[in-house]
Amino acid sequence: MKKVFLGSSLLLTLALLSSCLKDRDNYYESPEFQNAAVVSIINGAPLSNPLDIQFKGTQRWLLNEFYYTYRTNYTRVYSGDRTLYVFNRGESDSLFSKNVTFEPKKRYSIFIVDTLSKMSAVLVRDSVMAPKGDSVLLRLANMSPDAGPVDLYIQGNTTPVAQHIGYKNVSTFVSFKSEKDIKFEVRAAGTNTVLATSDLKNLYNGNQYTIWTSGYKSMHTDNGKLIVETMAHYY
Numbered sequence: 001m002k003k004v005f006l007g008s009s010l011l012l013t014l015a016l017l018s019s020c021l022k023d024r025d026n027y028y029e030s031p032e033f034q035n036a037a038v039v040s041i042i043n044g045a046p047l048s049n050p051l052d053i054q055f056k057g058t059q060r061w062l063l064n065e066f067y068y069t070y071r072t073n074y075t076r077v078y079s080g081d082r083t084l085y086v087f088n089r090g091e092s093d094s095l096f097s098k099n100v101t102f103e104p105k106k107r108y109s110i111f112i113v114d115t116l117s118k119m120s121a122v123l124v125r126d127s128v129m130a131p132k133g134d135s136v137l138l139r140l141a142n143m144s145p146d147a148g149p150v151d152l153y154i155q156g157n158t159t160p161v162a163q164h165i166g167y168k169n170v171s172t173f174v175s176f177k178s179e180k181d182i183k184f185e186v187r188a189a190g191t192n193t194v195l196a197t198s199d200l201k202n203l204y205n206g207n208q209y210t211i212w213t214s215g216y217k218s219m220h221t222d223n224g225k226l227i228v229e230t231m232a233h234y235y
Helices: 008-021
Strands: 036-044 051-055 075-078 080-088 096-102 107-113 120-126 135-142 150-154 162-165 174-177 184-188 194-197 208-214 227-233
Touching: 036 096, 036 208, 075 080, 096 120, 107 208, 120 208, 135 150, 135 162, 184 227, 194 227
Parallel strands: 036 107, 135 208
Antiparallel strands: 036 075, 051 080, 080 096, 107 120, 135 174, 150 162, 150 184, 184 194, 208 227
16 A cells, blocks of 8 residues: 555545545546546556656646556546646656546546656556455556566466456456465466566455556566566555
């Protein structure tokens, strides 16, 4: 949770949303969401500086320390065609911009990927489905520029979570039983070659999780090597 944060200018919005988040069925039916979506942004750009985010026509998100692998909470954004700008923290010239389209009452994640002149953004639709019983929903987002297509496994489990997911692609959510103290393995597609392994994770009943890769298979520095991260989609 220490990597999930929101800038000071958005704290009031988050507080106003918190009561709605307690009731998932009514969340997207409240009046303030009739012309809005909710968006979480992930800094998946290895070797990058802390970043600032801005949508055209709005104030810059004051994220303070939006470092590599950090992400924002879900935040309300007007629906329709929007332009996202990404900056090095505190700088006036954007690193790049990306045109995105949000549907009202939908949830999205945006991954900032790659680095330097190749940096870009990947828009992903998130699910509002709730897992049943003692299960969770899992999917893989491959945001590693040079890993090639990959498969995702829970270590010690022969059933794959996702298979042959290429760069900037995301698998569909699948149901798995909730577990504690597990690790995720990313393998080169169709092989047993493990490219990267996550830290120990706990999967709690009723949650959705995106397991995502970043970094480079060809690098070995701490902030550049291929990594496997996990994020929970909280309502």
